[in-house]
Amino acid sequence: MTPKQQRGTVTADLLLDAALRLYGAEGERGITVGAVTKASGVSLGSLYHHFGSIDGLVAELMHRWLTRLLGDLFTALQEARTTQAAIHGLVRAYLAFVKEHRDAALLLHSSTADQHNMSRGKEIRDTQEARLSAFGLWLDPRIESGELAPLPHALIESLVLGPVVAVARRWLSGIDDVDLDEAARLLPDRIWRSLAP
Known part of the structure; x- marks a missing residue:
């Protein structure tokens, strides 16, 4: 450089x-x-x-932190020794990211991000294609071997991330009935049960 x-x-x-x-x-x-x-x-x-523009700056800021979050999630999958441990690790990695990078998590879970993602969803998905393809490549053999329920990738993603995103949004909004450490203890096994064959 x-x-x-x-x-x-x-x-x-x-x-x-x-x-x-x-x-x-x-x-x-x-x-x-x-x-x-x-x-x-x-x-x-x-x-x-x-x-x-300022909108371009915000878009790049969201892209930067989304890339980092996806990297943390994929690392959790790669480092796990079993499929169950990988799902547990992915859930914990997401919640740890939210706790450690509160400002970035606020942005990624904001209505601004939602609008951006809805209007440019395909473009965003295309820029993250390498990581998303890697997730699909990780899923396929585990579905074929019977380690995961035979569900479409999008449904597996929703079963894993849906509850985690809901908890993150609740915590980020300042509602004090959510404890991220408790969620990191309880959610992984509950989510795993929804994916087990």
């Missing part, structure tokens, strides 16, 4: 990091051009050069 490219990466990171801090503190209304440039110390021109 050339020095100019390195400076560009640093500048983009400053903008993205500032936007996430602002989102965590003030929600969507906190991410304005003025607030992001002030918090990052980066010029308006650089913001437009790297992201095209």
Whole structure:
């Protein structure tokens, strides 16, 4: 990477990091051009050069953190020795991500992300195709061997992530009847039961 490219990466990171801090503190209304440039110390021109618009910055911020979350989930699958342990690990990895990266989790579970995902779902899915294909490749032999119930991939994904996303949203909204540590203890086995053959 050339020095100019390195400076560009640093500048983009400053903008993205500032936007996430602002989102965590003030929600969507906190991410304005003025607030992001002030918090990052980066010029308006650089913001437009790297992201095209504030919407482009937010889209890249969501993409960055979604990529990281999916990476954590796939690592949990790869490191497990059994199918049951993999499902348990995936559930725990998701909840750990939410707890460790609260601001990013807030963004990924926001109405902004929902709207973005609904309007650009295929494009987002295509950019994550390598990881999603790897998940499918992980699932297929386990379904064929009878270790997992013979369900379509989308239904397995929904059975695993549906309850976890619901718990994450509840915790992120500030409702104090959800404890992520307790959920990490109880949910994996409950979810596993829904997938067992």
